[in-house]
Amino acid sequence: MATTKMTLAKSLTSGMRKAMERDPKVVLIGEDIGKLGGVFRITEGLQKDFGEDRVIDSPLAESGIVGTALGMALRGYRPVCEIQFDGFVYPAFDQIVSQVAKMHARGLGAVRVPMVIRIPFGGGIGSPEHHSESPEAYFAHTAGLRTVACSNPEDAHWMIQQAIECDDPVIFFEPKRRYHDKGEYDVDAAAAPRGLFEANVVRAGTDVTVVGYGPVVKTMLEAAAAAETEGTSLEVIDLRSLSPLPIDVITASVRKTGRLVCVQEASSFLGMSSEISAQVTEQCFYDLEAPVIRVAGANIPYPPSRMEDNFLPDLDRILDGVDRALAY
Amino acid sequence: MSDKAVAERQEPTPSVGDGGPDMIQLLTPEGQRVSHPDYDKYVENLTADDLRSFYRDLVLIRRLDAEGYALQRQGELGLWPSLLGQEAAQVGSGRALRPHDFVFPTYREHGVGFVRGMDPQSSLQLFRGVSQGGWDPKENNFHLYTIVIGAQALHATGYAMGVKMDGNVGTGDPERDTAVICYFGDGASSQGDVSEAFVYAASFDAPVVFFCQNNQWAISEPVTKQTRIPLFQRARGFGFPGLRVDGNDILATYAVTKHCLDMARSGNGPVLVEAYTYRMGAHTTADDPTKYRISAEVEQWKFRDPILRLKSYLAHEGMADESFFKAVDEEADGFAAELRAGCLSLETMPGHTMWDHAYAEDHPVMEAERAAFLAYQASFEEAN
Numbered sequence: 001m002a003t004t005k006m007t008l009a010k011s012l013t014s015g016m017r018k019a020m021e022r023d024p025k026v027v028l029i030g031e032d033i034g035k036l037g038g039v040f041r042i043t044e045g046l047q048k049d050f051g052e053d054r055v056i057d058s059p060l061a062e063s064g065i066v067g068t069a070l071g072m073a074l075r076g077y078r079p080v081c082e083i084q085f086d087g088f089v090y091p092a093f094d095q096i097v098s099q100v101a102k103m104h105a106r107g108l109g110a111v112r113v114p115m116v117i118r119i120p121f122g123g124g125i126g127s128p129e130h131h132s133e134s135p136e137a138y139f140a141h142t143a144g145l146r147t148v149a150c151s152n153p154e155d156a157h158w159m160i161q162q163a164i165e166c167d168d169p170v171i172f173f174e175p176k177r178r179y180h181d182k183g184e185y186d187v188d189a190a191a192a193p194r195g196l197f198e199a200n201v202v203r204a205g206t207d208v209t210v211v212g213y214g215p216v217v218k219t220m221l222e223a224a225a226a227a228e229t230e231g232t233s234l235e236v237i238d239l240r241s242l243s244p245l246p247i248d249v250i251t252a253s254v255r256k257t258g259r260l261v262c263v264q265e266a267s268s269f270l271g272m273s274s275e276i277s278a279q280v281t282e283q284c285f286y287d288l289e290a291p292v293i294r295v296a297g298a299n300i301p302y303p304p305s306r307m308e309d310n311f312l313p314d315l316d317r318i319l320d321g322v323d324r325a326l327a328y
Numbered sequence: 329m330s331d332k333a334v335a336e337r338q339e340p341t342p343s344v345g346d347g348g349p350d351m352i353q354l355l356t357p358e359g360q361r362v363s364h365p366d367y368d369k370y371v372e373n374l375t376a377d378d379l380r381s382f383y384r385d386l387v388l389i390r391r392l393d394a395e396g397y398a399l400q401r402q403g404e405l406g407l408w409p410s411l412l413g414q415e416a417a418q419v420g421s422g423r424a425l426r427p428h429d430f431v432f433p434t435y436r437e438h439g440v441g442f443v444r445g446m447d448p449q450s451s452l453q454l455f456r457g458v459s460q461g462g463w464d465p466k467e468n469n470f471h472l473y474t475i476v477i478g479a480q481a482l483h484a485t486g487y488a489m490g491v492k493m494d495g496n497v498g499t500g501d502p503e504r505d506t507a508v509i510c511y512f513g514d515g516a517s518s519q520g521d522v523s524e525a526f527v528y529a530a531s532f533d534a535p536v537v538f539f540c541q542n543n544q545w546a547i548s549e550p551v552t553k554q555t556r557i558p559l560f561q562r563a564r565g566f567g568f569p570g571l572r573v574d575g576n577d578i579l580a581t582y583a584v585t586k587h588c589l590d591m592a593r594s595g596n597g598p599v600l601v602e603a604y605t606y607r608m609g610a611h612t613t614a615d616d617p618t619k620y621r622i623s624a625e626v627e628q629w630k631f632r633d634p635i636l637r638l639k640s641y642l643a644h645e646g647m648a649d650e651s652f653f654k655a656v657d658e659e660a661d662g663f664a665a666e667l668r669a670g671c672l673s674l675e676t677m678p679g680h681t682m683w684d685h686a687y688a689e690d691h692p693v694m695e696a697e698r699a700a701f702l703a704y705q706a707s708f709e710e711a712n
């Protein structure tokens with residue numbers, strides 16, 4: 001087994017390249033994804049190798065990206081849309097929730113719309129307004145969509161391929177501030193280590209379960225290492241799939257630890273953590289030693305970049321959450 | 329605005345206009361054939377049989393519409409959007425299509441669906457509330473109805489981009505070259521999605537014909553609320569041709585649509601057709617047009633009735649006589665009876681099937697909720 005060291009960004013590129021080599025119906029569409037390779041260079045080199053028909057520079061209109069991609073899917077293609085930044089997906093919101101999500105149900109199964117909508121999300125990159133948001137709950141809330149978030153290079157490589165192979169529409173969140181993180185794995189492995197909609201226990205522990213997804217997974221692992229030095233053992237779960245929610249992995253862990261801290265960059269109100277908290281309370285009421293604690297973004301518009309450290313859950317805030325869970 | 333700008337500003341087309349000098353017409357409202365240098369050729373080869381079948385389609389879909397209305401009034405349908413007055417726009421354009429062309433309708437194109445070979449009951453299931461559509465678009469190359477105004481313009485454009493990527497444009501092989509037609513209304517012309525579709529279609533030379541039925545009204549709003557210029561002129565700003573056709577003239581609608589489909593198939597990119605017509609009925613059965621439009625306007629449009637126009641022409645040219653018209657009416661009676669019976673036989677699916685098609689692949693929530701629903705229902709049976 002030969003392993004390669006690759007960034008998360010390049011892992012997405014290699015995953016898409018593999019999907020495009022395997023299936024000529026896979027096409028990419030988005031703003032600046034051709035010659036430039038996208039503002040984050042995730043599609044770098046792909047237009048050169050697959051041509052302008054398969055790596056399509058779109059006009060600057062997001063509803064158009066998603067709506068025409070849906071039309072291509074109806075024609076038998078497997079489009080992968082790139083939304084340039086999280087805050088720019090809203091012009092396409094209607095197409096996503098009213099058309100993409102509902103098409104299969106509308107036709108009683110007669111039409112499939114296998115398409116992926118890639119969205120770089122999350123803050124921590126010092127950007128102006130609209131470039132640091134976490135809109136995942138809107139999509140996870142919508143039936144008919146599947147919503148996932150990758151957190152590391154190996155997952156990025158596999159999850160994007162699995163999302164493209166999925167016959168349902170998948171909203172694919174990419175942790176933009178982790179694009180340049182490196183990981184070492186076997187790029188040519190025969191199969192993905194796990195299914196697209198499965199959570200992953202990335203660190204086993206006994207005292208408190210900590211669950212999150214996307215950019216905060218790394219922070220949770222750092223928090224777990226720090227907690228260990230103080231004698232607290234954290235079990236860290238990378239959720240990976242936000243919808244469907246792999247709740248069984250969380251409840252199994254909570255039955256062991258009795259304590260749960262949910263971490264997300266998105267504002268806490270009606271976020272993923274709210275849903276996890278509700279389901280864990282329903283299913284693990286007698287196993288819980290403490291209420292489910294949420295460590296999340298504040299319920300305000302995303303702040304100016306010089307203030308974003310106050311907004312984002314960091315190592316200390318996660319440890320503070322752990323302390324609060326342990327105080328019961 | 330300067331005086332000059334005001335003077336130069338084109339006045340919006342009044343809702344009871346004659347369509348203006350740009351409107352392409354082959355049959356006058358009185359049913360007289362007028363010649364047009366560019367479009368005669370598209371109708372010259374139509375036989376008397378063809379024209380009689382046009383007439384039959386018009387009558388049958390008007391009947392379909394009347395039954396839809398009646399079924400709603402009798403409580404068998406939840407809602408019915410009437411196509412009354414728009415028969416020629418729908419049959420003329422629908423009959424211009426080739427079988428492998430693909431249609432993206434709104435919620436009002438029952439007539440286009442009919443000429444595509446759709447079971448007329450298809451649209452009834454949606455308005456009866458037994459499904460949200462439920463037909464397979466591939467069967468007649470007729471997509472599911474789209475209710476969100478204008479959203480389908482992007483789907484049509486993307487589909488057409490796919491046709492082009494498939495290499496099915498401009499080959500010269502009529503079995504292969506494919507066009508997409510996108511229906512929408514005058515109100516829809518204001519939607520961002522329609523503008524975006526125009527941009528995308530132009531940018532990618534997509535083989536799509538945007539077919540706008542300007543029926544003068546978007547619920548209670550006249551077309552003047554949507555536009556200062558005649559709608560077909562919008563195309564120019566996007567860099568492709570726009571044409572206005574008399575939407576109550578089946579020959580002109582047929583000819584113009586055929587011409588535009590040919591252009592799209594040959595690789596010339598998109599075209600906009602504005603079919604100038606009139607919504608004779610209410611917006612839907614839930615609407616009350618007496619609150620916003622005067623009956624004199626409707627009365628005026630009665631003189632432009634699309635069916636009478638073709639009927640006069642057929643009779644005058646000796647292509648059909650009373651016995652033919654009577655036979656069509658009788659056929660319509662039978663058709664209506666079948667339609668009614670079909671509508672009443674559309675059964676409501678059991679509740680647990682609601683979870684069946686939200687996703688194409690297995691989904692744990694669907695299975696869990698369906699099981700919980702069935703268990704909940706069963707708990708009542710046990711209690712009894």
Ligand SMILES: Cc1ncc(C[n+]2csc(CCOP(=O)(O)OP(=O)(O)O)c2C)c(N)n1
Pocket residue numbers: 436475476477512513514515516517543545546547607611
């Ligand atoms: C996005 C959206 N907004 C509002 C509505 C409610 N609505 C249904 S039909 C209609 C008017 C549409 O007018 P037009 O496009 O001219 O089509 P017509 O009904 O005349 O055929 C409106 C406002 C809708 N279906 N979708």
Ligand SMILES: [Mg+2]
Pocket residue numbers: 513514515541542543544545546547
């Ligand atoms: Mg209208």
